[in-house]
Amino acid sequence: MGADSIEGTARLDTATTPARLLVAGDWTLAHYPALQRTVAALGAPLAVEAAVDFSALGRLDTAGATLLAGLLGARRLDALAAADGSLPAARRALLRLVDQALESWETAAPRPRRVPAVLALLERIGRTMAALWRQQLLLLGFIGLTLQTLARVLPRPRRWRPTPLAAHVEQTGMDAIPIVALLTFMVGAVVAFLGATVLKDFGASIYTVDLVAFSFLREFGVLLTAILMAGRTASAFTAQIGSMKANEEIDAIRALGLDPMELLVLPRVLALLVSLPMLTFLAMLSGIAGGMLVCALALDVPPAMFLDMFKQDVGVRHFLLGLCKAPVFAFLIAVIGCLEGFKVGGSAQSVGEHTTSSVVQSIFVVILIDALAALFFMEMDW
Amino acid sequence: MSAAADARAGAGAAPAVIEVRGLVNRFGAQAVHEDLDLDVYRGEILGVVGGSGTGKSVLLRSIVGLRRPNAGQVRVFGEDLLALPPERRSRTERRFGVLFQRGALFSSQTIAENVATPLIEHAGLDRAQAERLAAVKLALAGLPASSADKYPSELSGGMVKRAALARALALDPEILFLDEPTAGLDPIGAATFDRLILTLRDALGLTVFLVTHDLDTLYTICDRVAVLARKKVLVAGPLDAVEATDDAWVQEYFHGPRGRAAAAAHPARS
Numbered sequence: 001m002g003a004d005s006i007e008g009t010a011r012l013d014t015a016t017t018p019a020r021l022l023v024a025g026d027w028t029l030a031h032y033p034a035l036q037r038t039v040a041a042l043g044a045p046l047a048v049e050a051a052v053d054f055s056a057l058g059r060l061d062t063a064g065a066t067l068l069a070g071l072l073g074a075r076r077l078d079a080l081a082a083a084d085g086s087l088p089a090a091r092r093a094l095l096r097l098v099d100q101a102l103e104s105w106e107t108a109a110p111r112p113r114r115v116p117a118v119l120a121l122l123e124r125i126g127r128t129m130a131a132l133w134r135q136q137l138l139l140l141g142f143i144g145l146t147l148q149t150l151a152r153v154l155p156r157p158r159r160w161r162p163t164p165l166a167a168h169v170e171q172t173g174m175d176a177i178p179i180v181a182l183l184t185f186m187v188g189a190v191v192a193f194l195g196a197t198v199l200k201d202f203g204a205s206i207y208t209v210d211l212v213a214f215s216f217l218r219e220f221g222v223l224l225t226a227i228l229m230a231g232r233t234a235s236a237f238t239a240q241i242g243s244m245k246a247n248e249e250i251d252a253i254r255a256l257g258l259d260p261m262e263l264l265v266l267p268r269v270l271a272l273l274v275s276l277p278m279l280t281f282l283a284m285l286s287g288i289a290g291g292m293l294v295c296a297l298a299l300d301v302p303p304a305m306f307l308d309m310f311k312q313d314v315g316v317r318h319f320l321l322g323l324c325k326a327p328v329f330a331f332l333i334a335v336i337g338c339l340e341g342f343k344v345g346g347s348a349q350s351v352g353e354h355t356t357s358s359v360v361q362s363i364f365v366v367i368l369i370d371a372l373a374a375l376f377f378m379e380m381d382w
Numbered sequence: 383m384s385a386a387a388d389a390r391a392g393a394g395a396a397p398a399v400i401e402v403r404g405l406v407n408r409f410g411a412q413a414v415h416e417d418l419d420l421d422v423y424r425g426e427i428l429g430v431v432g433g434s435g436t437g438k439s440v441l442l443r444s445i446v447g448l449r450r451p452n453a454g455q456v457r458v459f460g461e462d463l464l465a466l467p468p469e470r471r472s473r474t475e476r477r478f479g480v481l482f483q484r485g486a487l488f489s490s491q492t493i494a495e496n497v498a499t500p501l502i503e504h505a506g507l508d509r510a511q512a513e514r515l516a517a518v519k520l521a522l523a524g525l526p527a528s529s530a531d532k533y534p535s536e537l538s539g540g541m542v543k544r545a546a547l548a549r550a551l552a553l554d555p556e557i558l559f560l561d562e563p564t565a566g567l568d569p570i571g572a573a574t575f576d577r578l579i580l581t582l583r584d585a586l587g588l589t590v591f592l593v594t595h596d597l598d599t600l601y602t603i604c605d606r607v608a609v610l611a612r613k614k615v616l617v618a619g620p621l622d623a624v625e626a627t628d629d630a631w632v633q634e635y636f637h638g639p640r641g642r643a644a645a646a647a648h649p650a651r652s
Contacts, residue, residue: 029505029515029554036511061554061586063505066518094585097578101521246535346535347489 006058007031010038010071018049024056027064035067045073052076054087062098065091069099142339146269149261164267165274172233172268173275177282179232184216184224184283188290191215196299205299209309212291217318218377221284223370226329229276230362234337237268238358241341242351250342260342269334276330280323321382325373332369333362396423399557399589400445405454407440414440416613418454422557427583427590428618429600432610433631438593439483441610442559445591446480447471458557476504478557479550483565485542487534493520493545494530500552519548524574539566547575551582557589558582564596576602597644609635 008025027035052072060068069077077099080092087095115123153159195208241264244250253260288310295301340358344350400422407415414437422428432438443449445456447463455462458478463471487496497516501507507515520530523544534542543566550558558579564572580603582588594600600607600621608618609632617627625636625645635641 029501032505032507032511032515062518062522062551062582063515063554065585066515090581090584093581097522097581097585098518101518104521104527347533349490350535 005030008035008038008058008064010035010042012042012046012048012050014048018051021046021050021052022056023052023054023068024058026058026060027068028059028061029063032063032067035064039067039071042071046071046076052080054091057087057091060091060094062094065094065098066102069095069102074099074103138343139336139339142342143335145261146265146335146338149259149266150269153262153266159262161263161267165271168267168271169275171236172229172272173278176228176232176275176279180225180228180279180283181286183228184221184287185290187220187224188212188216188287189294190290191220191287192291192294193298196294206301206309208291208295208299209301209306210313212288212295213310213314214318216284216287216291217314217322219322219370219374221287222280222322222325222329223366224287225276225280225283225326226333226366226370227363229272229279229330230333230366231359233272234333234340234358234362235355237334237337238340238344238355239351241338242344242354245342245344246346246348246351265335265338268338269331272330272334273327276333277323277326280326284319284322317382321377325370328369329366332365336362336365396425398422399424399459400591401455401457401460402441402445403455403457405441405444405456406452407437407444407449408452413613415444415451415454418614420608420615420618422589422591424589425583425587426605427579427592427603429604429607430591430593430610431595431600431607431635436610437613438610439561442480442561442591442593446478446559447475476500476553477555478559479553479555480559481543481546481550481561481563483561485534485546487542487545487549489534492531492533493525493537493548496534496545497548497552500549504553516548516552519551520545522551522578523548524571524578540568540571543567544571544575547578554586555588557591560590560592560594562593562595564594564599569598572596572598573602579603597641598647601644601648 005028006025008023008027008031011022011024013020013022025031072080072095077095080087080095114120192208192212195211196205199205199207199211241250244264250260250264253263292303292306295306296303337358340354340361344354398421400420402418402420405415405418405420406413418441420441430438430441440449444451445458447456447458450464456464459474461470461474463474466474487493488499491499494513494516497519498509498512501512501515502509505512517527517530521527525541525544525548529537529541529545534545537545543563547560547563550560560579563579564575567575576599579588579590579592583590583603592599592604604621606619607621607624609616609624609627609629611629611631616629616632617624624632627633636645
């Protein structure tokens with residue numbers, strides 16, 4: 001394999017009768033492309049009757065043996081195995097082994113051909129649509145299963161699992177506080193800047209306070225938190241459960257007579273039901289604080305005046321409307337995250353695919369529900 | 383006959399391709415290896431045995447450079463892998479193949495792609511050449527043609543082992559590291575596997591480092607056996623010498639009911 005390796009050759013000497021095939025040099029993987037050209041030039045398997053001379057053969061590995069076996073053909077190999085000549089027994093055994101392997105492979109059924117691109121595209125569209133429909137049914141079924149498990153566990157305090165619940169609340173809630181607070185603070189500041197710029201033209205820049213308050217209480221607080229949770233928590237749930245699935249841990253849970261819904265799904269769903277509303281509340285505070293800072297610095301509205309306007313103009317109703325969406329989002333995000341985890345197949349790639357899918361789905365569902373809710377609240381004049 | 387056969391006759395004569403000196407491996411406060419020495423000679427099949435948790439796999443990982451030992455030195459082909467610059471290290475690593483305990487096939491590739499990948503990456507073959515060679519290796523390992531386009535998750539445990547062997551053989555390595563290759567294979571498959579290793583060793587002059595619990599494998603193909611116990615290599619030598627070692631664990635291992643059955647099945651060796 002090093003630099004001292006001599007490229008293998010095969011030369012047909014037709015001067016003598018019968019013709020002689022001279023095999024020389026190293027028949028190894030390092031020289032494979034060159035050797036393959038040599039073999040192709042001679043035409044494999046060799047048609048003419050020829051005695052084979054291996055006396056100058058250097059190294060031989062399975063790659064070289066494959067080419068050599070192809071060049072010599074099965075019949076000549078059989079003859080070789082019977083007589084001993086210039087090739088040691090161990091190498092004849094290797095040639096035989098490779099030849100047998102090739103034979104069993106080539107007599108087996110041909111590998112399926114690829115279908116034309118247009119048909120493949122149509123097939124893909126069909127499959128995607130069918131999968132989308134199945135996915136909706138599956139999600140509804142899984143929601144039902146989760147609620148059923150909850151109803152079964154709730155009246156039996158012995159089967160409540162406070163420890164995993166607390167651990168998940170810590171992971172999904174407490175650990176997310178910095179990112180949620182920082183992000184909503186900055187969005188709050190941006191909204192205030194925007195409001196100040198636009199409302200100034202109407203001499204109404206003081207209403208920036210209302211803009212920030214309404215938008216964060218009704219929409220942004222809960223929406224931003226939910227989207228963050230979809231990216232942060234749904235993906236984590238999918239990856240955790242998916243890895244367990246790939247590792248047959250889910251099967252082990254079932255085989256032990258335990259219920260994976262109760263053990264894995266319920267604690268996660270309940271934990272997100274606890275932490276997402278709390279984070280939403282934090283997001284509202286933080287966003288309004290961001291708006292307040294901009295008002296104080298850019299509009300000369302001091303915090304005391306900001307809060308006065310807040311109390312006057314904004315009813316507690318808006319806060320409740322925003323907050324009531326949080327548990328719905330929490331439930332859907334957690335359920336989608338867990339369901340995608342259970343759908344993972346055996347491979348690492350599958351874990352990745354389903355993690356992506358769970359984030360995309362949960363963000364989509366969150367925004368869809370939020371839009372529907374906004375329409376409904378508007379029609380109800382709330 | 384080849385150099386391999388000479389090595390079998392007198393293991394001491396062939397040069398050592400793997401030298402382990404004063405190896406220390408610790409996990410936290412727990413020491414797995416303490417001042418461990420081991421030589422593996424060119425062309426031999428060395429069986430490494432030991433109770434569960436005696437660090438057989440850790441030793442393998444230390445030798446192939448996947449684990450930096452806490453102390454001591456490991457030389458493969460006379461070179462310390464962990465001290466080599468990346469380019470030279472990669473070149474040395476191409477000279478050995480590793481079969482991991484659980485196969486460690488790339489789950490996002492088909493079986494054929496798994497074997498073809500090192501050929502394309504390192505041997506500079508094009509896809510068609512690599513796939514043809516991959517087919518040969520898979521057939522050598524005893525896999526049917528129909529399995530080539532399957533993904534590892536669709537295969538049984540025994541087939542995963544075979545595919546992993548095919549990948550370990552892909553670059554025609556000089557040293558083959560096998561971590562419990564026959565665990566999970568049926569007896570017929572295991573016997574075929576043993577014969578395949580023997581044929582390849584004889585024809586290619588392979589050196590084989592074999593971690594195993596399979597007594598039949600030990601009796602059929604191993605030239606030397608190294609027993610890992612009490613954080614060291616307790617004894618390393620031909621099977622009959624190891625069997626005669628005066629140690630409670632070795633006696634229990636080779637002369638327990640399973641050891642006796644395996645020995646009786648291979649009278650030629652014992």
